[in-house]
Amino acid sequence: MSSGIAQGVRKQLRYAKQAGLGAIAATTGGSILRRTQSTLDLNKTSYQATEIRSDYQVADFRLGTRSVAGDISGELSPGTYADLIAGVLRSPFAAGVTTGAQTTIAASAVAPHFTRTAGSFLADGFKVGDVIRASGFTHASNNNTNFMLVDVEDEAMTVVQLNGPVGIATEVSGGNVTLAVAGKKAIIPSSGFADTYFTFEHWFSDIAQSEVFTDCKVSQLDLSLPATGMSTIKAAVMGLNMQTGQAAYFTAPAPETTSGILAAVNGVVLSGGKPAGIVTGATLTVNGTLTTGAVVGSNVMPDVFDGTIKVSGQITAYFQDAKLRDQFVNETESSLSFAMTTSNAPNADFLAFTLPRIKVSSAKKDDGEKGLSLTIPFTALKNIAGGAGTASDATTVSFQDSLA
Template identity: 30%
Template sequence: MGYQSGRNILVAYKEETTYGELPSASGGKVFRPNTGGLNLTKGTIQSNENRRDGMTTRARHGQRNLAGSYSGDLSLGSYDDLIAAVFRGTFDAPLALTGLSLTVDDLARTFTRSSGSWISDGVKVGDIVRFGSFVTAANNNRNLRVTNVTATVLTVAEDDLADVAVAETGITMSRPKKVIQGLTPRSFAFEEYEADIDGSEVALGVRVGSMQIQLQPNGMAVLTFNFAGQNSDVLEGADSPHFTNPVATTSIGLTAVEAVIRLGDEDLVDLTALDITVDLRAAGTEVVARTTTPDVFTNNATVEGNMTALRKDFSRVKNFLAEDVLSLHLLFAENESEPKDFAAFYIGNLTLASASKSELGADGPRTQTIGLNIGKDERGGAFDPTMIKFQTSAV
C-alpha cells in the first residue's frame, strides 16, 4: 500500500447553489495553491461523572468545525470569484464608451470631453481606463489610473500623455470589470483530491472569511484566503474525484517588483513590505440537536493594512500628525505589450494609523512602519461607496 505525497494533490472548488450541499460535478475550478489546506475538527464533550474507581469516562465528539487557508500567487483571472466572495460583491459589466470628443492636456494629465459627463457614464476615481482611436497614438491602449473625475474632466496619474489641443472625435474609452463591497453571501464546496491514494476530502458550506494581499521584495504578489466551513466528508474509489475536469487558469503569476503602488499623489518606489487584509470574521455557531453549524456567519468587514518603507523625508510623519485622508492604488500588470492585462486594488479613504521609525544604530537604511486606518468612502459622486475595490482585465 502506497502513501500520499505532499504535492500530488488537486484542489478544486465550485460555488454552492444551496448552502452546505455538494454542487454538481461539472463546472469546477482549480485553485492554484502555494500552501494550505482545510481541516475538520470536532469539539470535545467531557463527562463530569464522579467515578468511584478513580478513573475518567471517555470523552465524546461534539460539534464539527471546518477551517483552513490556501495561499496562491496573484494571477489574471485565477481568484476573481473568491475575491468577489470576500467582498460580498458582484462584478459589474465592463464599461465601453464610444463617440467621445476629447482634448488632452499632457501637463495637467487631463482628458476633457466636449459633451456628456464622465460621472454619469460611470467612471470613478480609482478606476483604470483605456482610450482608443486617438490620432495621437501615444494615448491609445494604455492602462491609465484615474485620480480625479468631474463631469467633463478626467485626470490620470500617468505623466507621459501626448497633448491634444484641438478636440479629436470618435474616441473610445473602456473600463474593465470591477467589484466593490456588498452584502451578497456566497459559499463553496472545496475538494482536495489525493491522487496517490485515489481519494478526496470534500469540504462543504465554505465561506471566505478573510483575504490578505502580501508583497515582499523579490517575491510574488501573494493572496492568502482564510476559510470557515460547515462540514467535511471522504470520497473514495469511483466517487473520487467529485469535480470532473475542473478548469485551471494558465496566467502567469504577478510579482511585487512589477507592481505600481500609489499612495496619495505619489508613486512609491521605496517600499520594503506591504500587506492588506480584508476580514469578515466568519465563524459558525454551536447549537444543540445537530453536529454542524446551521451556517457560517460573516460580520462587518474590516480592512487593515501595513507597509514598511525607506525613510527619505518627514512627509509620512506629517500625514500622520495631520490625519490626512489619502488613497492607495496597487496595480499589477502582466509583462507584455500594451494594453497590458492587469489586476488592481484601490482603497479611497485611509489615514495613517502610525509612522514609526526603526531604531538608530542598525546597518543599512532607516525604515518606517506605517499602519493604515481604512473606512468606507462616503463622498459619493465620483467615488465608489466601498472600503476597497478590485478591478481586472480578465474576462
C-alpha cells in the same frame, strides 16, 4: 512502484460556487484552483468527562460538532482568485464603466491627459484608482495602454501609466474614441449583499481519495506585496461539513488559469492621488469576521454567519519627507491605490485595489547603517462621501481585475 503515500504535487484543489446554503455544487462546472498550499480540513469539537471517579481515571471522551477550516494560499495572478475576492467582499465583479464611442474626447501629453467637451466622466462612473484603457485614437501609443486615474473631473482626467512614464501623444478630438475601465470591479456594497457559498475538493489522485468541503465561505483575505518576489494571497475559509469518496467529486473540472504572477515591482502605488514615495512593501487584510454556532440535536452547525467587514493593512517606505509621517501626526485621512501587473507590457494584465479613505495609526522609523524606513499601519473606513457623481466609490475597498 509507488509508495502508496499521497504526494502534494498529485493533489488538486478544486472548487465551484454553490447556489446557496445546503446546496452542494454540481459535479460539473468545477475548476482547478492554483495554490501553493491548501490546509482545508474537517474539525470536530471534543468533550472529555469531568466526573470524579473512585478509580481516579477518565471513562469517556466524545466528539461533537463538525466544521471546516483552513487556508488557501497562492501567488497572486489576475483572474485566478476573483471568486474568492468577491466572496469576502459579498459582491460579484461587474464590468467596468465606459464612455462609449465619443467624438469629443482629446488626449494631451500633459495633465489633464484626457478631456472632453460633452458628457461627464463623473456621471459615467470613473473613479480615482481605476485602471483604464483607450481605443480609437490615431496615435497607437494612446490605445490599449494601462492608465491609472489620479484625478477625475466632469470633463478632464489625469492619469499615471502603470509601466513607465506617461507616454500619451497629444491628439485633438474628432475620432471615435472610447475610454473604459479595464476588466471588472468589485466593491463592498452598501446594500444587496451576496451570500456566497463554495464547495471545495481535495482530490488525491495517487491514492484515489476525495475530500469535499461544503457550505464554505471566505472569511478573510491577506495580500502581501513585497518589494522583491511574488505577490501572495491567503484566503481563510470556514465551512460546515466534509464528505469523502474514492472517486473525484468534480468531473472534468476546468484547468488552472494561465495568467502571469503579479510582482509589486511592476505597478503603481498612490497615496492621496500622488505617488507614495519609495514603497518597500505592503500588506492588506479584508476580514469578514465570520462566526458559527452549535445547536442541540445536530452535529452540523446551521450556517456560517456574516459579520462586519474590516479592512486594514500596512505599508513600509523609505523615510524621504514628512508626507506619510504627518498623516499619523495630524490624523489626516488619505487614500491608497495599488496596481500590479504581470509584465512590463503597456497592456499587461493586472490586479488593482483602492482604499478611498484610510487613517494611519502609527509611523515608526527603524535605524541602522542603511536607508531608514517608515512602517505605516492603517485602517480603512467606508468612504461616506463617495458614490455616484463623485470621483470615488462609496465603499471601504474596491478591487479591479483585468481577467475577472
